[in-house]
Amino acid sequence: MWSCLVLFSIFLPYTTQGLESFDPWLSDNKICQPSMKTCSFVLHAASAMTMFYKELYRVVATDDGILQKYDEPDDKFEPEQIITADGYPKLVYVFNQSLPGPVLHVYQDQKISVRIFNDFSTESLSIHFHGIRQVGTPGSDGVGRVTQLSILPGSSFHHEFTAFDEGTFWYHSHVKSQTSMGLVGAFVVHPKTKPQQTYKEFTVVLQDWQHFYTGEQHQMLVQSGQFYPNDLESLISSGTIDYYQAVDNSRSAEALVTSILVNGRGQYVDSRNNENSTTSPLERLIVQESDSQYRIRLINGGSTFSLVFSIDEHQLxxxxxxxxxxxxxxxxxxxxxxxxxxxxxLVNITEQSNQSAWWIRVKTMDKNNNRRWHARAILQVGNNPQTRPTTLARTCSPQKPCYTLNCPFTQYGSEPNTICLTMHNMTTDPAHVDQELIADSTKVTIKHLLSLTVVDSTEHESGYEAINYLNMAFPRSDQPLLNNPKLARGTRIWL
Known part of the structure; x- marks a missing residue:
């Protein structure tokens, strides 16, 4: 049996994916086709700067979202050439110079080969494929120091596994807070045979975003307790620190979350001046008049918030x-x-009231409706970059209430005239139900009790999240714990 191997290395300057729809069944899709036995990818993890062109000079956005060189208005750039994030210049961590990283499209039961290069100068790395069952390949799960030794600067690691399950997955760093710095990307497994009903599709990665710290600094702040200011008054009085308040009035400090991104694009609102906001370009999902229905694969690749997604004038x-x-x-x-x-x-593209563009809206569940934590993108017919929606968010009324899916509780939410649908309203396709597991009558004996708690700070030690009052600390070792679990004994690590 022969195997077709394609080496896939996306290394384009400052590219953002996902503007045009993707058709997994096009015959000219040469990156990874259903007939291939093995599909191979190469990912380079490195640092970059937002609102810069090739790290050469600063780029600014005009009031209408046009990107140009800071001192030469005639020197303009396409959005795909610049990592914009929310328009605020900062250091980011990216795969293949893209925020988020490239979407890896593969097909069920294919052998997957991914070579990860660590191009950082000082930080180690490991990449986890979130949701992928590593059957027989635990060493490719991507948890540094547990399933593999972390990838040192200048080194690489080769992941090999089989894509057994079709569906929407993602990959991200598993070292400290590198995910919050941008090291995320989508991993999509399509069915191995073409189904009767197919759709063109978009992959949309949602992220909460911050301006202040590198992944290493962020992790140190969390561990030291400085990430969460303890005084409520200091949170409210400061013009630069926001806090999140749930509908039950519980609160937590989220000082590092300054905006929300949709496929690596958004805009920053300065809370000290409500008139002041960046004007960086937003993500646009381009649809065609000839196609009435599209599939959107949504991923929350953030580190702090649950996010609420909607499209004006469209049901999901x-x-x-x-x-x-x-x-x-x-x-x-x-x-x-x-x-x-x-x-x-699935979204049915409608042209109501002569509209050809609609706002995509993303927000948090914050009771105080913080303006910073709102994001927008654009769903539009045709590829006119000047198109700007005029649609309004739907008004929920007693006569026409809004339905919100995946509520934590049946009455969760402060929005009036909203009906919450919970996990009990979702029913698994019978073909994916493990009937043997359901019928299993084996008596389960609980041998260990795991207590999830937060240990209060003392005079000598800051507070920390813990399991059975043990904090997370990896042992020093020249081999991963997967090879020798006894290395974890006597250390402050939970398994």
Whole structure:
């Protein structure tokens, strides 16, 4: 049996993916086709600067979102040439000079080869493929010092595994807070044979974003307790620190979250001046008049917030969650996506009131409706970069209430005239239900009790999140714990 091997190395200057729809069944898709036995990819993890051109000079955005060289207005750039994030210049960590990283499209039961290069000068690295079952290949799970030794600067690691399950997945760094700095990307497994019903599709990665720290600094702040200011008054009185308040009035400090990104693009609102906001270009999903229905694969690749997704004048037909298809689509106006969660939705493109563009809206569940934590993108017919929607968010009324899917509780949410749909409203496709597991009558004996808690700070030690009152600390070793689990004994690590 022969094997077709394609080496896939995307290394384009400052590229953002996802503007045009993707068709997994086009015959000219040479990156990874269903007939290939093995598909290979190369990812380079490195640092970059937002709002810079090839790290040579600063780029600014005009009031209408046009990118240009800071001192030469006639020297303009396409959005795909610049990593913009929310328009605020800062250091970011990226795969293949792209925020988020390139979407890796593969097909069920293919052998997957991914070579990860660590191009950082000082930080180690490991990459986890989130949601992928590593059957027989635990060493490719990508957890540094647990399933592999972390990748040192200038080194690489070769992941090899089989894509057993179709669905929407993602990959991200598993070292400290590098994910919050941008090291995320989508990993999509398509069915191995073409289904009767196919759709052109978009992959959309949502992220909460911050301006201040590198991944190493961020982790040190969390461990030292400085990430969470303890005085409520200091949070409210400061013009640069925001705090999140849930509907039950519980609160937590989220000083590092300054904006929300959609496929690596967004705009920053300065809370000290409500008139002041960046004007960086937003993500645009381009649809064609000839295609009436599209699939959108949604991923929350953030590090702090659950996010609420909606499209003006369009209902969402939610068809899958975390790679598992539903028995029947669930119709919703808003969809809550928790950290690391993935949802697949179908959207019927409508042209109501002569509209050819609609706002895509993303927000948090913050009770105080913080303006910083709102993001927008554009769904539009045709590729006119000047198109700007005039649509309004739907008004929920007693006569026409809004339906929100994936609510934590049936009455969760401060929005009036909203009906919450929970996990109990989602039914798994029978073909994906493990009937043997359901029928298993084996008596389970609980041998260990795991207590999830937060240990209070003392005079000599800051507080920390813990399991059984043990903090997370890796042992020093020249081999991963996967090879020798006894290395974890006597250390402050939980397994």
């Amino acid at each position: 037909q939610v068809i899958a969650s975390d790679g598992i298809p539903f028995a029947q689509p669930v119709i919703a106006d808003h969809l809550i996506i928790g950290l690391g969660e993935r949802y697949d939705v």
